[in-house]
Amino acid sequence: MNTEKNIKTLIVKKPLKLDCGKTIKDFPIAYETYGSLNSKKDNAILVFHALTGDQFVTGINPVTNKEGWWSYAVGPDKAIDTNKYFVICSNVIGGCMGSYGPSHKDPDQKIFGTNFPVITINDMVNAQYNLLDHFGIDKLFSITGGSMGGMQVLQFISNFPHKSKTVIPIATTSSHSAQNIAFNELGRQAITADSNWKDGNYTSNDTNPGKGLAVARMAAHITYLSKKGLQEKFGRKLQEREDLKFGFDADFQIESYLRYQGSVFVDRFDANSYLYITRAMDYFDLAKQFKGNLSEAFINTKAKFFIISFTSDWLYPTQENKDIVIALNSIGADVGFVEIESDKGHDSFLLDVPDFLSALKNFLDKSYEEN
Amino acid sequence: MKNEFQVIADLIEKDKKVLDVGCADGTLMKFLKDNKNINIRGLEISKEKVQECIAKGLTVIEGNAEKDLKQFPDKSFDYVVLSQTLQAFLNPELVLDELLRVGKKAIVTIPNFGYWKVRFHLLLRGTMPITKTLPDEWYNTPNLHMCTIKDFFHFVKSKDIKIFKSLALNNLNSSIINESNLGVKNMFADLGIFLIEK
Numbered sequence: 001m002n003t004e005k006n007i008k009t010l011i012v013k014k015p016l017k018l019d020c021g022k023t024i025k026d027f028p029i030a031y032e033t034y035g036s037l038n039s040k041k042d043n044a045i046l047v048f049h050a051l052t053g054d055q056f057v058t059g060i061n062p063v064t065n066k067e068g069w070w071s072y073a074v075g076p077d078k079a080i081d082t083n084k085y086f087v088i089c090s091n092v093i094g095g096c097m098g099s100y101g102p103s104h105k106d107p108d109q110k111i112f113g114t115n116f117p118v119i120t121i122n123d124m125v126n127a128q129y130n131l132l133d134h135f136g137i138d139k140l141f142s143i144t145g146g147s148m149g150g151m152q153v154l155q156f157i158s159n160f161p162h163k164s165k166t167v168i169p170i171a172t173t174s175s176h177s178a179q180n181i182a183f184n185e186l187g188r189q190a191i192t193a194d195s196n197w198k199d200g201n202y203t204s205n206d207t208n209p210g211k212g213l214a215v216a217r218m219a220a221h222i223t224y225l226s227k228k229g230l231q232e233k234f235g236r237k238l239q240e241r242e243d244l245k246f247g248f249d250a251d252f253q254i255e256s257y258l259r260y261q262g263s264v265f266v267d268r269f270d271a272n273s274y275l276y277i278t279r280a281m282d283y284f285d286l287a288k289q290f291k292g293n294l295s296e297a298f299i300n301t302k303a304k305f306f307i308i309s310f311t312s313d314w315l316y317p318t319q320e321n322k323d324i325v326i327a328l329n330s331i332g333a334d335v336g337f338v339e340i341e342s343d344k345g346h347d348s349f350l351l352d353v354p355d356f357l358s359a360l361k362n363f364l365d366k367s368y369e370e371n
Numbered sequence: 372m373k374n375e376f377q378v379i380a381d382l383i384e385k386d387k388k389v390l391d392v393g394c395a396d397g398t399l400m401k402f403l404k405d406n407k408n409i410n411i412r413g414l415e416i417s418k419e420k421v422q423e424c425i426a427k428g429l430t431v432i433e434g435n436a437e438k439d440l441k442q443f444p445d446k447s448f449d450y451v452v453l454s455q456t457l458q459a460f461l462n463p464e465l466v467l468d469e470l471l472r473v474g475k476k477a478i479v480t481i482p483n484f485g486y487w488k489v490r491f492h493l494l495l496r497g498t499m500p501i502t503k504t505l506p507d508e509w510y511n512t513p514n515l516h517m518c519t520i521k522d523f524f525h526f527v528k529s530k531d532i533k534i535f536k537s538l539a540l541n542n543l544n545s546s547i548i549n550e551s552n553l554g555v556k557n558m559f560a561d562l563g564i565f566l567i568e569k
Contacts (some may be wrong), residue, residue, distance in 0.1 A: 304430070306425075325432060325442070326442040329432075329443055329444075330442060330443075334412075335430070335432065336430045337431075337433055337434070338418070338421050340418075359425050362422075362425045366425075367428070370428065
């Protein structure tokens with residue numbers, strides 16, 4: 001899975017104490033960059049990826065040979081214009097695209113599997129912070145990301161309040177809801193119920209809990225779309241057949257679509273990483289880190305916030321994004337907010353949604369002009 | 372920029388922190404930001420208008436004044452501006468209280484239903500008045516609680532709200548309103564502008 005070629009890696013020598021109590025050091029962070037850092041080093045944007053993303057934000061991902069996950073938003077002349085900005089993205093720790101994760105080997109040369117320490121969103125951003133030193137960047141122009149990427153954005157500016165001028169959390173939450181924990185647990189149960197999972201030691205047996213991981217992906221994929229979007233795209237349309245077959249093959253297009261989504265996901269993602277990253281999302285509760293007062297998380301920053309949600313996103317609904325706006329307003333922070341009209345559900349931030357892309361572009365470009 | 376905004380801008384000193392409630396496309400915000408170095412925020416209900424503000428580089432929050440003002444702490448702005456919108460709220464009294472809680476001072480403008488053209492329209496034609504400041508038909512107007520300059524003047528007094536300045540606007544002319552000329556101003560101004568504090 002980890003095709004070493006084409007993956008740029010920073011080895012972090014400095015020990016990092018994780019929230020679970022363990023300390024890691026000399027660990028790799030895999031990253032990618034787009035555009036170029038200017039001489040003043042004031043045009044860098046750190047992008048954080050979501051649950052199943054990776055450092056290959058745009059263009060062709062050299063490992064999967066597919067388009068990068070945020071190709072609609074990032075690239076020359078796009079919302080995050082790489083002619084203008086230097087975009088950095090790294091694979092989260094716990095991930096499976098080169099950064100330190102459960103498919104790596106422990107000091108005894110045994111694959112970690114579930115012996116890899118449980119990581120948190122806080123651990124992820126603390127690890128990624130090392131990239132600023134690596135590039136000699138004192139202050140980022142912006143940090144942004146959607147979904148779990150947005151959680152990292154919030155955690156990053158809380159941990160490093162003076163390290164970014166602008167902050168753009170998208171379709172996210174400051175505290176993972178019971179419903180979202182429930183969906184993640186469903187995915188984890190699907191993986192661990194696969195007999196090939198073998199308590200996480202599947203790689204040593206050269207087998208893979210692909211069926212469980214595919215089911216996890218299928219279930220999660222439904223949560224990324226809206227009912228209306230699904231109905232309009234698939235309705236009750238049949239899959240390459242004239243009529244129902246009275247069996248359990250994929251009669252409906254939506255079934256076939258989900259099966260396909262599951263099968264391609266298994267080719268690019270590690271089941272143990274899925275367990276670790278979903279766990280990190282579930283543990284995320286920024287307000288809890290500040291005795292229940294979310295505003296305290298942002299009390300030390302002068303950064304300019306812009307928060308974006310989508311009308312049809314029921315996974316990270318507008319209200320959860322607005323809660324972040326409210327926390328910021330209550331301390332007089334500089335915060336803008338817009339809810340974008342879209343039928344594309346939570347996935348809207350990854351797709352061609354013109355109102356979203358133009359808002360993102362205008363906010364960035366106007367803020368950069370004021371720099 | 373319309374004359375109303377010029378008058379509002381003249382009421383605000385440089386370098387202040389201002390919230391524009393119902394900021395529309397951000398024309399006033401942009402003027403205050405560029406010309407008076409105002410730390411300006413907007414609250415706007417229309418998604419399209421919010422996008423226009425973002426395109427101007429303005430900090431705006433999509434929201435509804437009747438629900439979303441409560442998130443701002445007491446006296447967190449030097450001025451809160453509400454231009455020609457008070458009459459469109461379900462509960463204008465509540466919004467007014469919120470403006471005066473959030474802002475150290477508030478600037479509220481109202482289209483005057485006591486303007487002579489409005490009175491004559493109703494008197495002579497017998498149909499709901501349509502004027503420059505009241506352009507909509509009765510069936511599609513957003514206005515729910517029309518009032519006159521006199522109504523508003525008495526209303527704020529009855530609530531123990533302090534009026535710092537009240538101005539009558541008619542086309543390009545603005546003039547001071549006081550107790551003694553209230554009747555005349557209520558007849559000849561199509562817009563009232565009030566600088567108030569509680």
